[in-house]
Amino acid sequence: MSAPSMTLFHNPASPYVRKVMVLLHETGQLDRVTLQHSQLSPVSPVSPDAALNQDNPLGKIPALRLADGNVLYDSRVILDYLDQQHVGNPLIPREGSARWRRLTLAALADGIMDASVTIRYELALRAPDKHWDQWLDAQRDKIRRALAVLEADAIAELTSHFDIAAISVACALGYLDLRHPDLNWRDAHPQLSAWYAHVSQRPSMLATVPKV
Numbered sequence: 001m002s003a004p005s006m007t008l009f010h011n012p013a014s015p016y017v018r019k020v021m022v023l024l025h026e027t028g029q030l031d032r033v034t035l036q037h038s039q040l041s042p043v044s045p046v047s048p049d050a051a052l053n054q055d056n057p058l059g060k061i062p063a064l065r066l067a068d069g070n071v072l073y074d075s076r077v078i079l080d081y082l083d084q085q086h087v088g089n090p091l092i093p094r095e096g097s098a099r100w101r102r103l104t105l106a107a108l109a110d111g112i113m114d115a116s117v118t119i120r121y122e123l124a125l126r127a128p129d130k131h132w133d134q135w136l137d138a139q140r141d142k143i144r145r146a147l148a149v150l151e152a153d154a155i156a157e158l159t160s161h162f163d164i165a166a167i168s169v170a171c172a173l174g175y176l177d178l179r180h181p182d183l184n185w186r187d188a189h190p191q192l193s194a195w196y197a198h199v200s201q202r203p204s205m206l207a208t209v210p211k212v
């Protein structure tokens with residue numbers, strides 16, 4: 001086994017980091033990466049991490065420092081890079097309509113993460129008397145609409161391959177369970193729930209269950 005050549009800024013609660021970790025597992029590249037944990041746990045917009053800021057001026061994880069010192073961010077760029085670094089079947093289709101469809105499903109899942117993480121910041125970091133309920137509800141509506149589309153239109157596609165789309169949706173659902181169990185997302189989405197129960201048993205998912 002060769003020494004790790006890349007450094008991943010990591011936190012075990014981040015759904016964006018989890019996507020990268022799942023892809024590393026699925027493509028057999030785990031031993032290429034050293035994990036660098038933030039001094040601050042978790043990293044947040046109001047607790048910047050100086051070391052991270054030097055590598056990613058946006059102060060967000062994941063960021064991936066390559067052997068040559070170049071740094072990649074955000075998670076979509078990192079996933080694309082890592083998917084071009086292994087010899088197995090690509091997890092991001094290289095071309096054609098499948099590429100745009102799978103990347104769009106992945107973007108939908110990222111949007112669920114974005115809304116979920118921003119709700120989390122509002123609730124965990126702002127004083128309760130400053131919470132903006134209308135804005136929180138609008139974020140929850142984004143999540144609900146996205147889940148409804150996945151349930152109605154995407155189950156067969158998610159089931160067909162555990163690729164960029166499926167990894168992203170699975171990590172988004174895992175984050176809902178971690179931070180927003182009150183949304184009870186399974187109630188209105190039985191097919192998505194069954195699919196998620198199945199893919200949650202993959203070694204890559206079991207090894208990356210979020211921790212706080």
Ligand SMILES: N[C@@H](CCC(=O)N[C@@H](CS)C(=O)NCC(=O)O)C(=O)O
Pocket residue numbers: 013014015016043044045046058059060061062074075076110117
């Ligand atoms: N679009 C980015 C989002 C990354 C992101 O927001 N990560 C969170 C942790 S879950 C973060 O670093 N937050 C710190 C901040 O927003 O300053 C990606 O896909 O990598």
